[in-house]
Amino acid sequence: MIPIKLYLVLSGVLFVIGTSGVLVRKNVLVMLMSVEIMLNAVNLAFVSFARYMMLPKGQVYVFFSITVAAAEVIVGLAIIISIFHKKESMDVDDMNVLKG
Amino acid sequence: MFSYLFMPIIIVVFTGLLVLLYDVLAVNVRKEHLLFISLAGLIISTLYSAILWGLPFSFMKGMLVSDNFSIIFSVFFLLSSAFILLISYTYLNDNNLNVGEYYALVLFATAGMMFMASTFNLIVLYLGLELLTLPLAILICFKKGRDFSHEASLKFFILSVFSSAFFLFGIAFMFGAAGTINIAQVAGDFSTHAVISLPYLLISAGLLILGLGFKISSVPFHIWTPDVYHGAPTPVTAFLSAGAKVAGFAALIRIFFYLFPGIHLSLTEVFIVLSVITMTLGNIVAIAQRNIKRMLAYSSIAHSGYVLMVLTVFTPASISSAIFYLMVYVIANLGAFGIVLALRQKDREYIDIMHFSGLAWKRPLLAGFMAIFMLSLAGVPPTAGFMGKFYLFSVTVKNGFTGLVIAGLINSVLAAYYYLRIVYLMYMKEEKENVPVTLFPSLGVSLFILGIAAIYFGIFPSPIISLFKTTLFH
């Protein structure tokens, strides 16, 4: 059996990669994808914990997490599209009227 | 069937659906009806919650619970949502926002908050959080035609999904630590020395604090607050500052009341630091603000800091003082936003603090209420704000954190400066610009009720405090 540590480390690495995406990218869509990577990393952690403790409920949490992620994407894309209609831009750096 | 115990939430959800259906199906939709239906739902739900007082019940091992704690917070959420709807009515009309979706989203968000306050299960908590966040993100960009609200909405949305990923990771750690995400069960396992992974539990606590710290806008997770409060339509700002923040605190208190005994040594220090930097940053930056909505945003950050002060120890006394403080804060804050909503003509808002100049001569009663709300936020007797602060400080002293209280007192001296500036402008300056006032019945009535409450709870706080002190978690 593959040690669970490997799965967890993989999950941690994916989470950090997702985080870096939010910090680095200017394109809102890719930022949203990066958040999805983070959520996926968490899902992986859930599944591996579930598997190693033999608790199926861990997978149920993942199920909910995926559903929520889908809902988030819907709302996020709706907001992004309406911004795009207004500003013709996907660049988050163009949005800094509010500050201070 | 136990479901009747969860009727409050169910009623709110069904009212939301009903409003949507009415808006879509009814032939001649009258806008007042949307308000009436929503208010009726909220009030029936409030009454139902009140009936359940003292009848603790838990469904599916704490998947959903109905205890005094959840009831108090549910009533908070329901009433503050009702006030939000009341103070925003003609604002919505003037901005062409008076649609069923608005009411439905507010109601669903309220249901989300109620879920957050009434569960032991972290995944339900997470779902409640999302049920709160998504409607908020939509509500923030509800207003058409202005850049601000879109920018605010995007910032809020991206940062809140970002932080909720951390929160979810915290849940995963909890699951890994204890094999369950029911916090009551985790606490039980901990006390019986069952095998629990302490490192995981600690890190989980940290990530949960991050996720909830975002909601309650504790520094440094507050960073979204000023921009979003500024950009959002004013009723939604009020909603964010009242409901969303209190929901965050409800979850925080619920979780850490249980987790605390196991890992309190580490957490106390965390909360002390968060409290001090939160109130200091909030108060200091508020001084430089010229925009009343931004000023109130920083003030609300500062108030989170005060509440965190007492959460360094989770005793019944500290919890009840935190709840009382939150109530007092919400009353004054809703009132302040109500007055910001009154300084308006059609879709033009007057949100610079200079627009308050000389208000006392033009609208003495309105200015008087604003003065009450500002004094209450500043903590000057005989307003409720003073009583809240005093109760908070004395419990903190009793918990043995005198240094924290000194920090809090210094902060409240700082805070007096910017709150009193508003009073000063209203009473001691001439009117500069002709600022129109739009006062409609539902706003007037709400301001009146809130103003009276802000004084009443300063003079007669004891009944409500003793209510909060009755055993909360049973």
Add this chain to the structure above:
Amino acid sequence: MGLIIFLILGILSVFTAIAVVVEKRPVYSALYFIANLVVLSLIYLTLHSEFLAVVQVLIYAGAVMVLFLFVIMMMPPVVENRFGKMSFQKFLIMPLLLIFLFELVYVLSCGLYASAGKSPSSLSFENFGGIVSLGQLLFKRYLVPFEITSLILLVAIIGAVYLRRSEQ
């Protein structure tokens, strides 16, 4: 054998995730993301979570990413200059991310197994990741959260519809 498969899949998933982040054209990012999702679903299979693997591909790759692609197609193609105005952030990001990675990996690999021995239930893998056991849990014990997710989806739909409608 299992280890080798895992390593291959792990490297693939890390590679695709990094590609999502560094790829300058959003379309490619999206495609890499789909690949990443598929790799993850394969990893779920190695963990005997067959149902989740299917759900992952169906919902994420099938539905969510198609939405993404739609939106990307609507936008004019852009190639971004990643850091833009905030060059100072560039210098902070790498060290911070490394610290964060260290923290996560350190903690993830140190406190393990504490509770693994708690209830070594005699579930077979069949009952672990199969549709029956999950269905039982989902519709009995986890009925409440299940209902909440339906509400969340409803909210998302209302929001999306309203935002589109208000544009016109």
Add this chain to the structure above:
Amino acid sequence: MNSTLLNSVLFVVLFPVFGSLFVGIAGKWLKKPLAGIIASCSVGLSFVISVFTFFSLIKLPPDLRFFDKVFFQWVPVGHFLVNFGFYVDPLSLLMIMVVSSVSFVIHLYSIGYMKDEEHFSRYFSYLNLFVASMLLLVLADNFLLLFMGWEGVGLCSYLLIGFWFHKKSAADAGRKAFIINRIGDFGFLLGILLIYHTFKSLNYNVVFSNAPLILSHGSGIATAITLLLFMGAVGKSAQLPLYVWLPDAMEGPTPVSALIHAATMVTAGVYMVARTHVLYQLSPVSMGVVAFVGIITAFYSASIGMVQFDIKRILAYSTISQLGYMFLGVGVAAYSAGIFHLMSHAFFKALLFLCAGSIMHASAGETDLRKLSGLRKYLPVTFWTMVIGALSLSGFPGTAGFFSKDDILAHAYVTPYYGKFLWGLGIITAALTSFYIFRMIFIVFWGDKQKESHPHESPKIMTFPLIILALLAIIGGYVGLPESNLIHRFLSPVFLGTAVLSSNVELKTIMVSLVFSLGGIATAWYFYLVNPSLPESMKKKAAGLYKLLLNKYFVDEIYERIFVLPGRKLSSFFADVFDAKYIDGAVNETGKWIKTNSEQWRKIHTGYLRNYALIILIGGILLLGFLMTKIH
């Protein structure tokens, strides 16, 4: 005492509150004098009730004159309750009688003085609220309620000082008063929390009866509590170093100054120290601090008062100085003497201020001594009443001020620690006092009338209060005649175990101080009437001293010196204590510093989404990093 009467004490506070609300809300529709009459009546009723209570109280034997009347449970703090209750005992009763009577008279006077004011009813609304807060402060039976009144007077003074807000100086003075008071209140609230922490209660009865049991004599906690409380008193009662707001508070209408200086607000600190004397008794250090701060303030501000040219400013410094006397009194454990002086000061200082108002009324608002003269013939009533007030202030035999001041000085004399020093400084201050007040009288009322002015006596509604107060300023003293000393007997159940003087000592000190104060009057007489050119030549001869005083002790120059010659530790201490500019400067600098910080810190909120995400991540990293250190 029957319970109906005790219950009715609530109305002592409620009448002014109702008056304030009614006049404030219905003010728009009330004709001008009516609002003032209603407001005056509400305070008058308070006075009537307090008199009734007084008469039923003195029927009781002295030991039974204490009532803690709880109206309702106010706030449960932790396991302990704070009640909303009034403490009726000789001390509080005397205070409310003084406060309500003097306030009533000032209300009456205001009807005349403010008759041309546009915001007439608003003025009376604030005035009533001010009185109500003060009465609440006095009657409170616990520290929290006391604090509520304490903040209430602060808030009302802010509104009233800044009443003519279109004058920038007035609005600024109001703000200054409030902010300085907040600094004092910071200490005060901390003191209250410490009391709660120590005694688990805030009720006077509980605290005072447990204090000797819980705290040992001279213990650190007792000192800490009392010093923190005293910090509040220093702010509220305008003592060194937080006195700077009071001279500026002149910007408000003159009757407000009278109210602030005489009956309400500034005396609150003295009352509070007297009320908590049980705690102060436990800490000799604090007592010493109180006495020394008091006498130094008294001397310092009296000497400044000698060379000022603004009538109201002279009176303001005089108030600070007299408050110093009161603190000296309570600081040397002569509590009843301190309260006695508080009472007589309330009468004569209100009188002096109202006279000053009458002078301003007569001469188109002029307050500069250099532009006023020869008013004796034109303002007979004002002249005579003001002379009585001045005599009382300077301690002329037979006036109220004579008995009360000498009572304090005699007690100071017998104090074991530095008693002679306190007393010596006290009588020198007495000489300065009589000098500066008669300097003012002689300049204003003697000499030739200024040309182009048409002074005229004030209307009856204004002179009548002057006459009442003048009477009080004389007969008020006879309750404290050295032999019978009614006031001492009346208050003695409250201040058990405090020093009693032998009349021998008292007579001796009276003689000395009498010489000094008469000397002061004589000097003023000689300087300003007999030989008017003398002050000018004196000015030249003693140019140094004169300039020193005129420039308020050259605080700037001393300040310079400190930095030029850092070796002068002593002068640095004096500058710290003396320097109004320094204190002002500190307040301003702190304000500036905070504002700069505010501007700096807001830059964290750059408006860039990615920066925000980074900050959240940094927060998370720090949080997790901290928790990781706790793993082992």
